[in-house]
Amino acid sequence: MSAVRVGVFGLLGSGNLGNDGSLEALLGYLRAEHPEAAVDALCGGPEAVTARYGIPATRLHWYRGEYRTASRAGAVAGKGLGKFIDVFRTAAWVRRHDVVMVPGMGVLEATLPLRPWGFPYALFLLCASGRLSGTRVALVGVGAAPIGNRATRTLVRWSARLAAYRSYRDAPSRDAMRAMGVDTTRDGVCPDLAFALPTPPAGAPPGPAGTVCVGVMAFHGGDDDRARAEEIHRRYLDGVTGFVRWLVDDGRPVRLLTGDEVDRPVVAAILEAVDSPLVTVAETASLADLMKEAAAADTVVATRYHNLICALKAGTPTLALSYAAKSDALMARMGLGPYRHPAREVDTDRLVEQFRELEKNAAELRRTLAERNRVAARQLKDQFDALTAALFPTTGRARPRARQEAP
Template sequence: MTSADTAGAAGTAPVRVGVFGLLGSGNLGNDGSLEAVLGYLRTAHPDAAVDALCGGPEVVTARYGIPATRLHWYRGEYRTASRAGAVAGKALGKLVDVFRTAAWVRRHDVVIVPGMGVLEATLPLRPWGFPYSLFLLCASGRLLGTRVALVGVGAAPIRDRATRALVRRAARLAAYRSYRDDRSRDALREMGVDTAHDRVHPDLAFALPAPGASGPQGSPGPVCVGVMDFHGSNDDRARAGEIHRRYLDGTTRFVRALVEDGRPVRLLTGDACDATVVAAILDAVDSPLVTAAGADSLAGLMEETAAASAVVATRYHNLVCALKAGTPTLALSYAAKSDALMARMGLGAYCHPAREVDAGRLLEQFRDLEKRSAELRLTLAERNADVTRQLDDQFAQLTAALFPKTDRTDAHTHAHTHAVRKAP
């Protein structure tokens, strides 16, 4: 019998909670944020009936054990439409999704958008893609009386007028907002949203269980290098190819230098599309010292980074995993969110621009990072303890804002970060 069945047998209807986003679509960071929120719900609100409207419903149901519905009616939503039939299908899908989204929202008391950079355009993005979907969600919530919560989300300044308008309107319509860093809240305020009552907390993925044993604290030792299929931001479309070539060339040179020093290298990814970068580096370096990790979750990435003596990574949630694991980390930073994260965790000096990877300079920074390894591990241990306390506060505030009538105890609310678990 499920928790919802138990509540029904007791004569009380379970609170109906929906989770929304590009979940189950191959991005490990997005799925990690979902896992953290599910852990909170199962600990603090075990009777809640939870389901999802998401990009990969089959994956979400299989991995997390909750019912899930496809986010878009048109299955080719994220494929480039060049033929008339595809263009017409996308256009019809936008109309159909108005009614599908509203019908789904209406079935819930609360809808949570768990983390993710849903209010930013730091990667290539079209306004009629996810920004439009988010606007439909928040507008439906406001019209139908369903509370929509943007929890621990990322935001950044957006130049494209249509995208900015949709994001701003969606944020205004949400019943609750919190952010993963100060820059996100500042960016939304600059876009014209009143953020006076909004809070900032660490990224939701920090609520996931930390890996057990830490890796070697001496050097030389294995190095994790997190790579990304990086082509710049939404504003860099005209020179995306050049940016990608520079990033790949600089990262490859850095990996080769590590191998020449006899260092084993584990290549990490964070999205299915990163596999092409891994293949290119493996082909270019051609050494048994370079291997590719097969982690398919943030838990797997944390285990990889915990076993390393140091990490150099691009994707935001690769950085989160390494920092959570307490491993000295250097960021190939592609957006302000990476700089903010590194500063929060006491490693602000160890950022290198992803758009202009200088292998020589990167190697110098890396060697300095390793010299300070013992000191930085202590810093990370202290910062992680503080992050855990802040996330306890985040979930307690979320309960107060979204579940005011549910029975709860402080023990339930504050124990969630130590009890996050996957559904069978």
């Protein structure tokens, strides 16, 4: 029996800790349940993925400047040529595999600025290549949301239709795909894959008493907010800075968290504006690092989705600066639905009131999170069992026919 050839696909190794955490969780499942599988990746940062996870990796796009703005004729031509070449590169890579998995990530949404001919086009090429070559493509625990841009919505809809297997990280994601015209009757919902990562060990060294982790983000609104992007960002930054200043005035140590390389200017702006030794920056290279920071804190206030996941999985009372339905759904799933504040309209005074309420109920919220994390672990085990049954016939288990929706 030859080894099953498994490919993983996505913007992995590109500096986003949430994306890499989803990959790490999927690799943990594959190594535990399918150690015979030969795994490699088609991804945004192949060198980083190979160095960190020890699997061969290929660059996602032929044109290296894919995600830089093309202002010169040469760059525009390079991008155009790259789109054509990537058709054949993607198809050749997909054909070499029995299964290709897209692990977690918000691959079916545009809650952050997104061009249709960037990642949505790459995902469509992947799913179309899988259908044409007979390679099963699985979208595993992915995020989705309503999309306003017609071209992006069309590419996302057809990508989902062409996939052999789909599951979502929350019910609103499944609802969004149903609203786009995808038959989701047999599609499952499970917690985000990051909940399958190890939890920091009990008794991890605590931080200074009263430490608050504040997770920040280079937030400029979503894909439909491009005209107001700078206004939204300024309001967000001013509100978060005001909250950090209030914490410092109250004598509270603050640890600033990020989740992507693009967040660093926000950190720099807050440090300059507040200018206090009580404000420090956590150096995090993985979701495990983020979880350790959250576990050592008394409370967390965060924006990025996977900052929230890390804090909730660590069992730390958390308040979400919510920018999308996925954050709202996550907080509701974990029993902290009331502790949300809109990232687009940060009101420092109101945020302080909610934070005080969070602290007052901290003991009860820790008990709630412990129970919800146990439920999430059981649900993810069921998700991985379903994935094995659907995609790995060589394990000897009965395999139902993989779902392929007619175009």
